[in-house]
Amino acid sequence: MTAMVGPTQGPEPHQEPGRDDDPQGREPGHGFGSDATELRRLHPVTPFLKGWKFVAVLVAIVGQQSFRGTTLRVLVAELAGVLVFGLVLGACSWWFTKYRIEGEDLRVDSGILFRRSRRVRIDRLQAVDIVRPVVARLLGVAELRLEVAGGAQTEAPLAYLSEHHAQRLRAELLARAAGLAADTPEAPERQLVAVPPSTLLASTIISAPFLVAALGFVVVAVTTSFVQQIAGVALLVPWALGGVGVVWRQFVSEYGFSVSESPDGLRIRKGLLDTWAQTVPPGRVQAVEIEQQLLWRPKGWVKLTVNVAGYAGRNTEGPTSSTLLPVAPWPVARALLQRVLPDVDVDRVPRVSAPRRARWLRPIGWRFLRYGSDEKVFVSEVGWLTRRIAVVPHAKMQSVRITQGPLQRALRLATVHVDTPVGPVDAVALHRSSDEARHIAEAQAELARHARKLAGPERWMRPPDSP
Amino acid sequence: MDSLFAPPGQRWQTVSPQLRALRRLILSVVLGVVGPLSAVLAGVLVAWWLAVVVLAVAVVVFAWGWWLIDRNWRSWGYAERGDDLLVTHGVLFRRLVVVPYGRMQFVDVTAGPLERRFGIAKVQLHTATPATEADIPGLTAAEAAGLRDRLAALGEARAAGL
Numbered sequence: 001m002t003a004m005v006g007p008t009q010g011p012e013p014h015q016e017p018g019r020d021d022d023p024q025g026r027e028p029g030h031g032f033g034s035d036a037t038e039l040r041r042l043h044p045v046t047p048f049l050k051g052w053k054f055v056a057v058l059v060a061i062v063g064q065q066s067f068r069g070t071t072l073r074v075l076v077a078e079l080a081g082v083l084v085f086g087l088v089l090g091a092c093s094w095w096f097t098k099y100r101i102e103g104e105d106l107r108v109d110s111g112i113l114f115r116r117s118r119r120v121r122i123d124r125l126q127a128v129d130i131v132r133p134v135v136a137r138l139l140g141v142a143e144l145r146l147e148v149a150g151g152a153q154t155e156a157p158l159a160y161l162s163e164h165h166a167q168r169l170r171a172e173l174l175a176r177a178a179g180l181a182a183d184t185p186e187a188p189e190r191q192l193v194a195v196p197p198s199t200l201l202a203s204t205i206i207s208a209p210f211l212v213a214a215l216g217f218v219v220v221a222v223t224t225s226f227v228q229q230i231a232g233v234a235l236l237v238p239w240a241l242g243g244v245g246v247v248w249r250q251f252v253s254e255y256g257f258s259v260s261e262s263p264d265g266l267r268i269r270k271g272l273l274d275t276w277a278q279t280v281p282p283g284r285v286q287a288v289e290i291e292q293q294l295l296w297r298p299k300g301w302v303k304l305t306v307n308v309a310g311y312a313g314r315n316t317e318g319p320t321s322s323t324l325l326p327v328a329p330w331p332v333a334r335a336l337l338q339r340v341l342p343d344v345d346v347d348r349v350p351r352v353s354a355p356r357r358a359r360w361l362r363p364i365g366w367r368f369l370r371y372g373s374d375e376k377v378f379v380s381e382v383g384w385l386t387r388r389i390a391v392v393p394h395a396k397m398q399s400v401r402i403t404q405g406p407l408q409r410a411l412r413l414a415t416v417h418v419d420t421p422v423g424p425v426d427a428v429a430l431h432r433s434s435d436e437a438r439h440i441a442e443a444q445a446e447l448a449r450h451a452r453k454l455a456g457p458e459r460w461m462r463p464p465d466s467p
Numbered sequence: 468m469d470s471l472f473a474p475p476g477q478r479w480q481t482v483s484p485q486l487r488a489l490r491r492l493i494l495s496v497v498l499g500v501v502g503p504l505s506a507v508l509a510g511v512l513v514a515w516w517l518a519v520v521v522l523a524v525a526v527v528v529f530a531w532g533w534w535l536i537d538r539n540w541r542s543w544g545y546a547e548r549g550d551d552l553l554v555t556h557g558v559l560f561r562r563l564v565v566v567p568y569g570r571m572q573f574v575d576v577t578a579g580p581l582e583r584r585f586g587i588a589k590v591q592l593h594t595a596t597p598a599t600e601a602d603i604p605g606l607t608a609a610e611a612a613g614l615r616d617r618l619a620a621l622g623e624a625r626a627a628g629l
Contacts, residue, residue: 124629283628286629309629398598400564400565401562401564401600402471402562402563402564404471404472404560404561405559406559419596419598421629422598434471435471438470438471441565445551449567449569452569452627455628
């Protein structure tokens with residue numbers, strides 16, 4: 001179901017569901033930022049942090065103008081003007097941005113000229129992230145991102161809160177989403193996996209993008225040594241920087257990657273300079289992909305990626321926030337997978353290969369096209385250089401599709417897609433025999449129907465019967 | 468006829484012939500304007516024989532389009548089952564989508580001015596993923612409203628969390 005996000009029509013009567021299980025016997029719902037409190041503002045350092053990016057852009061423009069012979073005094077005046085303007089704008093935006101928890105919703109008011117009051121239903125939370133860019137870390141503040149399904153970007157970012165407040169608000173949101181009292185303390189967590197920096201670095205170096213860059217570098221270097229020095233060096237330097245950049249970005253963003261488990265869900269931490277702490281509540285993972293690059297095979301390394309409804313459609317950080325595990329040996333990844341999808345053993349799911357005639361469409365890859373299904377999950381395999389295994393729990397399937405192109409029809413083949421909310425994982429049984437495809441689809445619809453009945457409650461800590 | 472896109476029951480529910488009529492009208496109007504106009508232009512600017520060629524091409528395209536629209540119209544089909552909706556479509560690239568009612572997020576009924584004139588509407592079923600593509604065009608207004616209400620009721624009854 002799509003989360004309720006949008007403008008509201010005036011204040012709603014406060015709904016206070018009974019919380020008899022309040023451990024400290026306090027008034028229900030009097031947690032941090034709850035109904036009784038005022039609308040809260042973000043941390044006062046916000047305009048400086050946000051204005052900084054704005055100013056940086058304008059400094060560049062002013063810098064360009066200085067080449068056109070503006071005097072130093074004018075330049076300084078311009079810079080000061082821009083700085084003041086940016087800060088005033090940031091301060092106004094800060095002043096008008098307020099939030100609080102109202103009943104079942106988080107309310108965020110913002111906007112200077114065009115006011116917006118947005119309510120996010122807490123029980124529809126798909127993930128809660130605390131993001132701390134490096135500057136924010138120095139100042140002790142953090143951004144809290146609430147991810148809900150159906151949004152094109154992060155629908156309710158709260159940037160910036162003090163670190164302490166961000167953590168408490170996250171704990172409260174998760175407690176409420178789970179159906180517990182608002183002031184339930186943050187759930188204890190247990191670390192499941194930590195990726196050592198050496199493994200991360202090694203895996204990045206033997207990954208395809210870096211190797212292609214390195215190979216290109218060698219080719220260019222050899223060629224130029226025969227031809228002409230100067231032109232070659234001009235080419236080599238940016239090339240080398242680009243290659244190092246790939247490794248560096250990957251390494252910095254996924255440094256110290258760890259996955260922990262708590263009753264709130266999975267907690268993913270990563271980052272050397274900008275740090276991320278993602279929390280994905282139980283049952284919010286829609287699909288998982290196991291990816292193995294060619295050169296990772298001797299080590300048995302795999303990468304795990306997930307579809308979480310809230311992370312969809314995000315362009316800037318899209319791929320990074322969908323990573324469940326950047327690199328780990330298969331037994332470790334498999335153990336983690338069993339935590340994410342309980343009672344599922346991907347290795348045990350029986351697979352069926354694509355028919356031999358699929359080789360006309362995939363001359364080499366046809367051997368690696370497989371699909372399988374048991375009572376819990378649908379599994380599809382594709383790829384011969386980089387192997388990708390997509391795993392979709394039946395309960396998470398949105399729809400099942402059969403498609404058939406003209407070439408496929410001539411070969412009596414068809415493709416079955418198992419649709420999940422948008423994300424990097426794509427579960428497709430490619431090039432199945434057309435007699436089989438309809439059976440796959442029908443069986444899948446039936447399995448999904450059955451699985452939905454047994455699915456857990458959306459508020460994961462509440463028994464299924466209670467509202 | 469292979470069993471891959473066979474209907475679940477006796478036959479597929481078809482869409483209104485008005486959809487075919489509407490598309491043919493659009494085809495006729497477009498070619499009726501573009502054909503003679505380009506023929507005249509060709510005749511004036513180049514030679515009279517080119518005008519004849521252009522007209523001949525327009526007639527061929529018209530006949531081909533007439534036939535294509537029929538084929539495309541025939542390919543549409545849907546079926547309401549106990550727990551899911553099936554929609555099939557396509558001639559060259561065929562597809563069949565099975566959408567469980569419980570996965571439905573919302574249903575749209577849309578009709579443009581021309582469609583309203585022809586008394587037809589399009590029903591669109593949305594799940595949590597845009598990949599689903601369960602649209603049924605060219606239902607009569609009553610059929611569309613009925614289907615929408617049935618789908619909404621079934622969706623409510625069988626709703627499942629994300």
